[in-house]
Amino acid sequence: MKSFKLGIIGRPLTHSLSPILQEYLMKINGMNGVFGKYDLQERELAGFMRKVRQGLLVGFNVTSPYKQAVVAMLDEVEPLARQINAVNTVSEKEGCLYGFNTDIVGFKNSLKKHVDDLSYYEVVILGAGGASYAVALALLQCGVTIFSIVNRTREKAESLAQKMRLIAPGSNFSVHSFAEIQKRPSQSEIIIINTTSLGAWPVVEETPLADSDIFLNAIVVDIVYNPLQTRFLKLASKKAALTIDGLDMLIFQGIAALEIWSRVSVEYEYEAIRALLSENMDSDE
Numbered sequence: 001m002k003s004f005k006l007g008i009i010g011r012p013l014t015h016s017l018s019p020i021l022q023e024y025l026m027k028i029n030g031m032n033g034v035f036g037k038y039d040l041q042e043r044e045l046a047g048f049m050r051k052v053r054q055g056l057l058v059g060f061n062v063t064s065p066y067k068q069a070v071v072a073m074l075d076e077v078e079p080l081a082r083q084i085n086a087v088n089t090v091s092e093k094e095g096c097l098y099g100f101n102t103d104i105v106g107f108k109n110s111l112k113k114h115v116d117d118l119s120y121y122e123v124v125i126l127g128a129g130g131a132s133y134a135v136a137l138a139l140l141q142c143g144v145t146i147f148s149i150v151n152r153t154r155e156k157a158e159s160l161a162q163k164m165r166l167i168a169p170g171s172n173f174s175v176h177s178f179a180e181i182q183k184r185p186s187q188s189e190i191i192i193i194n195t196t197s198l199g200a201w202p203v204v205e206e207t208p209l210a211d212s213d214i215f216l217n218a219i220v221v222d223i224v225y226n227p228l229q230t231r232f233l234k235l236a237s238k239k240a241a242l243t244i245d246g247l248d249m250l251i252f253q254g255i256a257a258l259e260i261w262s263r264v265s266v267e268y269e270y271e272a273i274r275a276l277l278s279e280n281m282d283s284d285e
Contacts, residue, residue, distance in 0.1 A: 003033060004032075005034055005057050006022060006033055006036075007038050008060055009039075009048065009060055010066060013038075013039045013063070016037060018061055018063075020276065021273065021277060022035040022254060024273065028268070028269070029262075029264075029266055033058075053092065058091070058092055058261055059092060059257075060089075060090050061254075062087055063088065064130075067087055068085055071085055074090065075098065076096070076099070077100075078099065078101070081099050083163070083167060084101065084136075084137055086103075086131070086134060087100065088253065088257075089101065089256075089260055091260050103131060103134035103249070104141075105138070105253065106253025106254070106255075107134060107135050109252040110249040110252055111142070114244050118139065119145075120189060121189050122144075122146040122187065123146065123148070123191045123192075124191070124192045124193065125193050126178075126193065126208045127151060127194065128149060132149070137164075137167070140164070140171065145168075145170065145171045146171070147164070147173045149161050149176070152178065182212050183212075185214075186213045186214055186215070186216035186239075192220045193220075193222075194221065194222045196208050204227055205231055206231070207231040207232045209232065211235050211238070211239075212239075215238075216240065218242075220233060220242070220244070225249070225281075228281065229245065230245075233245060247277060251268075251270070251273055
């Protein structure tokens with residue numbers, strides 16, 4: 001395969017593991033490529049997109065805070081990404097840019113590593129940004145029907161809930177404040193998912209929820225992967241919750257992205273990839 005250039009855009013990108021993940025995947029699949037970081041200010045986005053159209057990159061990942069901003073700058077967006085108005089993967093072909101959202105399949109596959117049947121769980125989603133839309137859509141695909149959306153800005157939570165009701169009219173989407181969820185009694189079949197950036201490096205002491213009995217007997221997921229054990233997950237562990245960090249989502253969305261860019265099926269060894277990323281994260285901190 002010919003050499004090709006890939007990358008990731010966002011801000012900040014200091015601790016992004018995507019270059020390590022993608023260059024390892026390319027190496028073990030016999031691909032000759034490089035993966036760079038493009039830490040951009042918002043005013044630089046349009047210029048960057050022009051350069052990609054001119055051949056700067058074959059494709060790139062998009063992370064916070066630009067997953068929604070790039071949508072209007074693309075020539076074509078896959079239906080699922082259009083539905084949630086969030087793109088995390090862009091592919092260039094003959095000067096045109098195509099948008100995808102591999103967070104959906106990435107999150108779905110990460111949960112399936114730990115839970116066989118998700119359909120009988122109630123889900124609490126903390127946050128209402130672009131990642132929240134992807135998480136909600138992935139869970140709908142897994143058969144989940146009861147959702148609570150929790151966000152500091154109620155209007156954003158209502159917007160997410162309304163869009164999901166249109167996509168899945170038979171599902172139940174309710175909106176709550178953090179205070180309401182915090183005081184809620186524990187349930188035995190509940191999944192709580194942090195889709196906010198609270199607790200991510202460098203402000204690692206932040207958490208979307210304080211110590212609460214809602215964690216009892218729950219499955220608690222944090223899509224943050226740096227640090228692996230966020231304060232949110234540590235609090236949940238104290239209540240004997242099953243905790244799932246964000247590294248698996250990064251791995252599986254990255255595999256799906258490389259398949260889009262390379263247009264071939266990607267081989268991988270899960271344990272080796274996870275060990276590699278964990279080692280590099282430890283050396284970074």
